Structure formats: C-alpha cells, structure tokens
Amino acid sequence: MGEQAARPVSACEEPLDADQLAEGDGKRSFLDVLREKRDQNADKVMFYATVLFSLVAIGAFFGFLFLVPFVIEPAVTTIQMDFEVDPVTCCVVSFTELAGKDNCSDWSSCREGCTREIYECVKILVAYTDVKDFSCAARPPNHQWLHNEAYLYPNVKGCGYPPSLNCTVFRERFREPNVTFSCHYSRLDATLVITELDPHQVRSDLVVAFVVPFVSLAVSIAFLVYAYHRMKRKEAEAAAADALAQRTQALLDAEEGEEGEDEEGCGGSAHEPPGRSHPGSNYSLKSITSKINSTVVRLKQGRDCRSGSGSGDEIEMEEVGGEARPPSRYLQPGRLPSGGARRHLLPPIALEPPAGAAPEPAPAPAASSTATTSANSTISPVET
Numbered sequence: 001m002g003e004q005a006a007r008p009v010s011a012c013e014e015p016l017d018a019d020q021l022a023e024g025d026g027k028r029s030f031l032d033v034l035r036e037k038r039d040q041n042a043d044k045v046m047f048y049a050t051v052l053f054s055l056v057a058i059g060a061f062f063g064f065l066f067l068v069p070f071v072i073e074p075a076v077t078t079i080q081m082d083f084e085v086d087p088v089t090c091c092v093v094s095f096t097e098l099a100g101k102d103n104c105s106d107w108s109s110c111r112e113g114c115t116r117e118i119y120e121c122v123k124i125l126v127a128y129t130d131v132k133d134f135s136c137a138a139r140p141p142n143h144q145w146l147h148n149e150a151y152l153y154p155n156v157k158g159c160g161y162p163p164s165l166n167c168t169v170f171r172e173r174f175r176e177p178n179v180t181f182s183c184h185y186s187r188l189d190a191t192l193v194i195t196e197l198d199p200h201q202v203r204s205d206l207v208v209a210f211v212v213p214f215v216s217l218a219v220s221i222a223f224l225v226y227a228y229h230r231m232k233r234k235e236a237e238a239a240a241a242d243a244l245a246q247r248t249q250a251l252l253d254a255e256e257g258e259e260g261e262d263e264e265g266c267g268g269s270a271h272e273p274p275g276r277s278h279p280g281s282n283y284s285l286k287s288i289t290s291k292i293n294s295t296v297v298r299l300k301q302g303r304d305c306r307s308g309s310g311s312g313d314e315i316e317m318e319e320v321g322g323e324a325r326p327p328s329r330y331l332q333p334g335r336l337p338s339g340g341a342r343r344h345l346l347p348p349i350a351l352e353p354p355a356g357a358a359p360e361p362a363p364a365p366a367a368s369s370t371a372t373t374s375a376n377s378t379i380s381p382v383e384t
Helices: 016-081 167-173 199-262 285-310 369-377
Strands: 090-098 120-129 147-151 180-185 192-194 316-318 322-327
Touching: 016 199, 090 147, 120 180, 147 180, 199 285
Parallel strands: 147 192
Antiparallel strands: 090 120, 090 180, 120 147, 180 192, 316 322
C-alpha cells in the first residue's frame, strides 16, 4: 500500500486525488489477495481433484462392466432379433409349471435374476396371428396362424429384477388358456415372442450405457494426464530455478574472488563480505557445488596471475638473507666426490714455442718434498 502510494507521477500523467488512490489501492490489494489465495490453494485443489477424478475413472470402468450383462447385451440382442414393431394378437396355448434343475435348465418364460440357478419355472406356449380384433375364445377351428407354438418371454432374455419385472404377476396373467393379448414376434426367429417392446427406450438405454461411462472415463483420464504434466512442469521449473540459483551463486563467488584479488594483489585470498553467509555453512548439494566452483575459479585466477607476471622460462626469485636467490624447489644442492686422491679432470695443455724462437732451458728440478706436496694436493682447474 505504501509503495504503491509513493509511486512517482510523471509529467504526462495527471495527479490522482486521495480518494482515487485509496480506491485503486483497495482494488489492487483485493486482487492481490485473490491471487495469493489462489496460489496457496492451487496445490490442495489439484490434489482433491486428482483423487476425485481417479475415483470417477475407476467407477466408470466398473460401471461399464456392470452394465454389459444387464443393459448393453439385452439391448443389442433386441436390436439384432429384429422384432416386429406393430403388435400382433397372441393366444395362450399351454401353461406348464415345472420343478427341478433338469426340467428348468433349457428355458423358462420368466425368472427373477438373470444369473442365478432356478429350480422352479413356468413354460408358456402361445400362437399368434396378424388379424385385428381377434378373439382367442371365438377363433374359427381352421384358422391360419403365423406360428402356432412360440415361446413367450417378458423380454428378449426372459429375466429381470423387481420392480420392473415381477414373475409372480406375469404367471398369474397368462395362467388361463385362450388368453388374448398383444405381442411382438421376431423376424429372425419365429418361435421367439415378447410381451413388451419399446424401440426408442432400447436405443436410449444402449446409448446411455455406452456414452456415460466412456465420457466419464475419458474426462477423468484427460484430467489425470493434465495433472501429471502440470506436476512434471513444476518439477522442471523448480530444477531450472535451482540450476539458475547455482549459476548465479557461482558468478557471485567468482566476482567476490576477483574483488579480493584486486584488493590484496595476486596470490592473496579473497575475503567474503561480512553480510554474506559462507556457502559451505550447511552441508547441502548447492553449498558444496558453489564452494567447488569458487575454489576452481580462484585457482585458475592464481595460475593466470603467476603466468602473466613473466615469460614461461623465467623463475621467480625469493629473498633469502638479503640476497635474491631462486627458490629451493627449482635448485637441488649438488655433492662433491668424497674420499680418494683428486686427479686432474683435463689433460695438461702442451705449449709449442713460436717459430724462430730459441728454446727455453728446462726448469731445474724442484726438491723432492715440493714435488710430493704438489702431487698430493693437485686440484683440477674446473674444481678450482
């Protein structure tokens, strides 16, 4: 608030009064608060949304598996059997109630539960005709039926669950013979007859059973992929920011090393400013990397400084006892031969007199003691 109010006003802008400034600051602060709340709750919202869409994806998958035997397969079979949409007239020919697994294993007109085993069943046979206003009780004796023995089912599978299908009510309705009712027969299988048919409802159930699970699953997977890429992008941004911070720290350390060398000269150690904490104060990868980079930069600068002070063949001189001498690491002390008589390392030089000069008389022999002393104490010219 204070920084925004203290913003300098340029010459091209008109100064705002106190009310406008207060109103603008209030709006900005409100927007800043909203952005801050959004940033704070973004990760939490993404977490709960990821959990929710994960559950939706799992539910859609298992829901589709549940709808296959109970909705999708009956609807597909109804469409495939191509039932006659216009109803015809059916008459009950026989009604039989049986008990036992062997007697009910082949077929049953109605059973509650499409997956359970049945031990009591009812079998209803019907005959149907396309004559309108037909009465089964007053039918002529030689009437031509479209089919005189067909299996009657409430639907294409002959099974269902209450309250949509109640087999007890179904049995009581068709228990008596010659009961007249409308029905729908299959064009592919003339022995298959159902009591109820709604083509639009069948198609709508099939579409809903396919679309809802697949759309829910697709939306959930799309959101989960987006959340995964968002997480990876944030990790990449954090890694890039960390790498940038390390490079910046290395550059700062290098600049500090150059400033320290400028102040103390070549070979001096750069001192860190008192307000900055030492990069190796805590044992982290960032601090260790920064320390290694700064050390390498300082060693390189020291080597360049030493090589730049003279040619490569020159040797640094160090002052020892008031006299400049090469450092001890370049020269090693030699050793003189010890023991035994010293001999001339070079043969004596024979001098020839110049041409035309008289030969000089030979020198008189010296005393024996002098010859012995000279023979024992002869030093070679090189050694002298």
